């Protein structure tokens with residue numbers, strides 16, 4: 371995601387998730403840590419940016435991992451495949467980069483179609499997060515064998 375799109379995305383996120391979105395546990399991964407710009411994408415229509423997706427670093431023992439999200443599309447543009455394009459195209463970039471494992475916090479029903487399944491099936495977890503909302507998609511055999519806590523980048527650096 372380019373810098374201009376990144377500067378516009380928070381306003382879209384406020385509309386889609388509400389202004390208290392930053393109190394969610396997933397924001398622990400984003401607090402003070404820059405996003406992985408090479409994987410983020412913006413969706414545009416004639417009137418401007420209508421949605422986007424970003425990734426953040428996270429750490430899982432023994433593998434390279436990234437946290438998918440947020441992904442959001444403005445209400446007027448939903449139901450037309452924008453989110454599907456954002457997820458599929460960005461996941462291709464993540465896979466090409468050799469990342470072992472993608473983690474997200476979200477509805478299993480939404481992300482199953484993209485190959486995600488509950489992290490608990492692989493004994494992976496995010497501290498304090500509802501286990502039913504933590505989904506994973508391994509991209510390599512190492513990712514499929516990973517277990518344990520999904521840590522913030524800050525926690526590992528600290």
Ligand SMILES: CC(C)(COP(=O)(O)OP(=O)(O)OC[C@H]1O[C@@H](n2cnc3c(N)ncnc32)[C@H](O)[C@@H]1OP(=O)(O)O)[C@@H](O)C(=O)NCCC(=O)NCCS
Nearest residue numbers: 386441442443448449450451452453454475476477479480
């Ligand atoms: C979720 C969101 C990104 C979907 O955007 P969208 O552009 O309307 O999605 P698409 O049109 O690409 O839909 C792709 C598929 O996902 C399905 N889908 C969309 N939202 C869904 C949801 N909340 N739960 C389950 N499936 C969903 C669609 O039905 C579609 O499948 P189909 O083609 O088989 O019908 C959008 O509704 C949004 O921004 N919501 C608020 C923010 C949010 O909840 N983000 C996700 C955080 S976990």
